[in-house]
Each structure stands twice: as C-alpha cells, then as structure tokens.
Amino acid sequence: MILAPSPAAIERVLWLAAVDRCLVSTAADPTEVRRAYAALRRLIDRAAPSLYAQSPIDPARESRWIVAARAALPPGTPAERAAVILWAACGAWTDAPSGRWGELADLAGDLADALDGVEGCARAMALREAMEGG
Numbered sequence: 001m002i003l004a005p006s007p008a009a010i011e012r013v014l015w016l017a018a019v020d021r022c023l024v025s026t027a028a029d030p031t032e033v034r035r036a037y038a039a040l041r042r043l044i045d046r047a048a049p050s051l052y053a054q055s056p057i058d059p060a061r062e063s064r065w066i067v068a069a070r071a072a073l074p075p076g077t078p079a080e081r082a083a084v085i086l087w088a089a090c091g092a093w094t095d096a097p098s099g100r101w102g103e104l105a106d107l108a109g110d111l112a113d114a115l116d117g118v119e120g121c122a123r124a125m126a127l128r129e130a131m132e133g134g
Contacts, residue, residue, distance in 0.1 A: 005055035012096055013055040014131075015089035017062045018069055019108065020044050023082055033079075036111035043107055047100045054098075065131070072130045074123050083116035087124030088131075 025037035073081045086108045093105035
C-alpha cells in the first residue's frame with residue numbers, strides 16, 4: 001500500500017517550489033538581503049532534492065499553483081510581494097515535523113524580515129488561506 005502525502009506535506013513542497021523557482025537576488029539589493037538570500041539559497045540547493053521527494057507533485061500542477069500564488073499576492077513593491085511569499089512559506093514549513101523544514105523557515109524568515117520587516121505576516125496568512133487545497 002502506498003500512502004498519499006498529506007495536504008500539509010503537499011503545501012510545504014508547493015511553497016518550496018515557489019521560493020526555489022521564483023525568488024532571486026540581484027546586486028541592486030541591500031547587503032542584508034543578499035546575505036539572507038544566499039543563506040537560504042545554499043540550504044535550498046542542499047536540501048531541496050530530498051524535500052521535493054517527500055511529496056512528489058506533477059510539474060504542471062506546481063506551475064499552475066505558482067501562477068495562482070502570484071495572482072493572489074496583494075499589491076506592493078517586488079520586495080513586499082517577495083516577503084509575503086516568504087512569510088507564507090515560513091508558516092507552512094514551521095508546521096513540519098522535519099528539521100530541514102524548520103531550517104528553511106528560519107532562513108526564509110530572515111530574508112522576509114530583511115525585505116519588508118514583519119509587515120507581510122498578516123498578508124501571508126491571507127495568501128495561505130487563498131491557496132489552500134493546492
């Protein structure tokens with residue numbers, strides 16, 4: 001018997017995909033943002049293959065979900081919108097039983113804080129609710 005991944009496990013992987021595939025840092029970003037992004041990127045590069053394997057998702061579903069998440073983002077600057085995605089991912093990852101997810105949540109929180117402080121937290125909760133059901 002093969003057990004299907006839980007909705008929470010699928011949500012974690014979808015937020016990972018959104019962060020992994022969509023967020024970038026540029027030389028124009030403040031030093032604090034570039035450092036926080038680099039730390040998160042290193043962990044994603046190391047841990048993502050095993051984390052994605054926990055809940056395999058069809059690439060087309062993943063793409064549709066990312067497009068829908070972008071469309072559901074509240075208006076704001078690119079930094080504010082990125083922070084909302086990161087805070088939403090933090091919420092999903094913090095609920096996980098595995099240590100790697102918690103590490104990702106910590107580093108994503110650091111980057112979100114560097115981008116926009118804690119302003120995006122409430123908007124991130126609304127975004128997660130909008131994206132429920134993946």
